[in-house]
Amino acid sequence: xxxxxxxxxxxxxxxxxxxxxxxxxxxxxxxxxxxxxxxxxxxxxxxxxxxxxxxxxxxxxxxxxxxxxxxxxxxxxxxxxxxxxxxxxxxxxxxxxxxxxxxxxxxxxxxxxxxxxxxxxxxxxxxxxxxxxxxxxxxxxxxxxxxxxxxxxxxxxxxxxxxxxxxxxxxxxxxxxxxxxxxxxxxxxxxxxxxxxxxxxxxxxxxxxxxxxxxxxxxxxx
Amino acid sequence: xxxxxxxxxxxxxxxxxxxxxxxxxxxxxxxxxxxxxxxxxxxxxxxxxxxxxxxxxxxxxxxxxxxxxxxxxxxxxxxxxxxxxxxxxxxxxxxxxxxxxxxxxxxxxxxxxxxxxxxxxxxxxxxxxxxxxxxxxxxxxxxxxxxxxxxxxxxxxxxxxxxxxxxxxxxxxxxxxxxxxxxxxxxxxxxxxxxxxxxxxxxxxxxxxxxxxxxxxxxxxxxxxxxxxxxxxxxxxxxxxxxxxxxxxxxxxxxxxxxxxxxxxxxxxxxxxxxxxxxxxxxxxxxxxxxxxxxxxxxxxxxxxxxxxxxxxxxxxxxxxxxxxxxxxxxxxxxxxxxxxxxxxxxxxxxxxxxxxxxxxxxxxxxxxxxxxxxxxxxxxxxxxxxxxxxxxxxxxxxxxxxxxxxxxxxxxxxxxxxxxxxxxxxxxxxxxxxxxxxxxxxxxxxxxxxxxxxxxxxxxxxxxxxxxxxxxxxxxxxxxxxxxxxxxxxxxxxxxxxxxxxxxxxxxxxxxxxxxxxxxxxxxxxxxxxxxxxxxxxxxxxxxxxxxxxxxxxxxxxxxxxxxxxxxxxxxxxxxxxxxxxxxxxxxxxx
Numbered sequence: 001x002x003x004x005x006x007x008x009x010x011x012x013x014x015x016x017x018x019x020x021x022x023x024x025x026x027x028x029x030x031x032x033x034x035x036x037x038x039x040x041x042x043x044x045x046x047x048x049x050x051x052x053x054x055x056x057x058x059x060x061x062x063x064x065x066x067x068x069x070x071x072x073x074x075x076x077x078x079x080x081x082x083x084x085x086x087x088x089x090x091x092x093x094x095x096x097x098x099x100x101x102x103x104x105x106x107x108x109x110x111x112x113x114x115x116x117x118x119x120x121x122x123x124x125x126x127x128x129x130x131x132x133x134x135x136x137x138x139x140x141x142x143x144x145x146x147x148x149x150x151x152x153x154x155x156x157x158x159x160x161x162x163x164x165x166x167x168x169x170x171x172x173x174x175x176x177x178x179x180x181x182x183x184x185x186x187x188x189x190x191x192x193x194x195x196x197x198x199x200x201x202x203x204x205x206x207x208x209x210x211x212x213x214x215x216x217x218x219x220x221x222x
Numbered sequence: 223x224x225x226x227x228x229x230x231x232x233x234x235x236x237x238x239x240x241x242x243x244x245x246x247x248x249x250x251x252x253x254x255x256x257x258x259x260x261x262x263x264x265x266x267x268x269x270x271x272x273x274x275x276x277x278x279x280x281x282x283x284x285x286x287x288x289x290x291x292x293x294x295x296x297x298x299x300x301x302x303x304x305x306x307x308x309x310x311x312x313x314x315x316x317x318x319x320x321x322x323x324x325x326x327x328x329x330x331x332x333x334x335x336x337x338x339x340x341x342x343x344x345x346x347x348x349x350x351x352x353x354x355x356x357x358x359x360x361x362x363x364x365x366x367x368x369x370x371x372x373x374x375x376x377x378x379x380x381x382x383x384x385x386x387x388x389x390x391x392x393x394x395x396x397x398x399x400x401x402x403x404x405x406x407x408x409x410x411x412x413x414x415x416x417x418x419x420x421x422x423x424x425x426x427x428x429x430x431x432x433x434x435x436x437x438x439x440x441x442x443x444x445x446x447x448x449x450x451x452x453x454x455x456x457x458x459x460x461x462x463x464x465x466x467x468x469x470x471x472x473x474x475x476x477x478x479x480x481x482x483x484x485x486x487x488x489x490x491x492x493x494x495x496x497x498x499x500x501x502x503x504x505x506x507x508x509x510x511x512x513x514x515x516x517x518x519x520x521x522x523x524x525x526x527x528x529x530x531x532x533x534x535x536x537x538x539x540x541x542x543x544x545x546x547x548x549x550x551x552x553x554x555x556x557x558x559x560x561x562x563x564x565x566x567x568x569x570x571x572x573x574x575x576x577x578x579x580x581x582x583x584x585x586x587x588x589x590x591x592x593x594x595x596x597x598x599x600x601x602x603x604x605x606x607x608x609x610x611x612x613x614x615x616x617x618x619x620x621x622x623x624x625x626x627x628x629x630x631x632x633x634x635x636x637x638x639x640x641x642x643x644x645x646x647x648x649x650x651x652x653x654x655x656x657x658x659x660x661x662x663x664x665x666x667x668x669x670x671x672x673x674x675x676x677x678x679x680x681x682x683x684x685x686x687x688x689x690x691x692x693x694x695x696x697x698x699x700x701x702x703x704x705x706x707x708x709x710x711x712x713x714x715x716x717x718x719x720x721x722x723x724x725x726x727x728x729x730x731x732x733x734x735x736x737x738x739x740x741x742x743x744x745x746x747x748x749x750x751x752x753x754x755x756x757x758x759x760x761x762x763x764x765x766x767x768x769x770x771x772x773x774x775x776x777x778x779x780x781x782x783x784x785x786x787x788x789x790x791x792x793x794x795x796x797x798x799x800x801x802x803x804x805x806x807x808x809x810x811x812x813x814x
Binding site for chain 2: 152
């Protein structure tokens, strides 16, 4: 009776979480370096990343909705920031670079799954380098704005342009640091596969958020 | 691969060094206590600030030895008000219910050895402490503490020291502090949610979680979705202050005779929307854990299952969801479109439904129970009382026509103090008296506890009930000195009464502090389960071992509130007892 109840309970517990991996195993086996840390199931890191990304999404939604409201403010001071000419070219190129980095990341993960450590590292580093290229490109885009005489405080449209791109850039820079940590500094508690998985989740999410922000900034000219 | 990185021990043990064990600990229980003591320090500061305000309101021309010049200036009163509100809302009502008790008891109640991410947990606490230090430092910078209230409305908060002495460096410290606090809260909420989803013991499915866990879970979801919005708003406010942008600062603003040039037409209303999109969920972040604790304790001390467990869990979620849709009721007098006001008003009134369901179920749980009036139970009943009293005035304030009259008066002060501050504090007190034996292994003194309850209960009503009448009479809030207005002179006796009540109630808290530290040093030894409770925190030693269950992790066989089950051997059936153990105990009783 009691055994079947345990089995039922475990099944429900794992089912309710609805994520990958088995039931909650290993609590009673006394594993534990820093107490409890190693008893965190690996899928908790994935769950944690999903939750963190929803918090980050709310942050960007706040910026976007603030821009929408500010654009419609009764003072009518919003001068559209036209994304055209060199600025548009740079941003399109940046977007392609970032999309490319998602592709190299997929490649790195498939190499990792195939057990090809050197291939994994190569594609993984390539992803970080593309990320750095994107950040450099964003700085170039800012230089274009400066050449055009559009500074942070020139108009709310330029304020939001700088603010939104900077906020995304900071998040992406954090992602680059995370990628380098995963490549060169083995985690103490997290399995390598988990570290790769959550780093790539974060990276793809930053890519997706950029696409969203980019089209918002493109449409912001109107 | 990972197993080679994890040294295997026979049994978990705490780090041996003092610093790693008690200061820079990653253990959720140590971190919970750190949050608790942080909140104790913060609440003491907050109470002192409020007493200074109450003193000034009745003796505005009294000379105070610690103020340069002796007389308190209006901006100093506003600084007290700002810092009182900020410290109480962020560093007491957010840290104690969730950071302290959530950290300590959520993992134990779901049968986990620790939070999912212990180092992240430690980081959350230390960032919160840094934020608190940053906030207090605002008192000591040039110009002193900010004066723009805990809501920091621009343009007052967005222009620097031209708008007031505290609006220079003081306001900057405020923004930095709250920014750090936002970040710490986001990290903490990721941890709470992941732990609840991933770390539950076998058998602990969602409908077997104690209502405290439900409450902390919903609270963490709310802080995850709201603090990021405040962080975004703070960045914009900081840019308005330091980079000359015009997110919130309007065009052509003249402050103290000086035109604020270079601003292109920002919108203060935008700040209000962003702030209250965070701020309204924030008041539920403060109160929801208290609701969970109240449900938990009322069931335990009535020796009855929670009346309508599913409804209780469901209404927590409903309040959490609705809490994101009604921020506009803080802005009825902001010049917002009246049609928006109508929508926000209807949504606000609708939150009365889940709130009423909760109150009904608390009473239903007590109805016909064998009620034990121990101190935790008294404070929980007090919670229900204040929640109802404060909630009722909320129904008046939810109507724009009435709010237009009452918004800037003490009526609002009375409302939010009763429903959010005092109720939440009573939740914290009842949790303290209830879990003190588990946290410290000693019992608190019951006589002193009851004395503390009655003095605080009566005292809090004496402070805040008269405020309704002051507000209805037109007593304007936020004014440092109302003696200049003749029509308010009649209110002086009421103000005097409230001030005396405030000092008396604050003095009664000394009983709590005495009881707390005396019991800590020399209270009677606590057994494992002093309240004959059913949930997992009572299935382990007091205080719990470092991994909570000394390697013997529980399985869960039933819901959290099985009190007075017909046919059961005891009037409580703990969650971790297997059916055969329960049957064995019943047979044993039958033989006797």
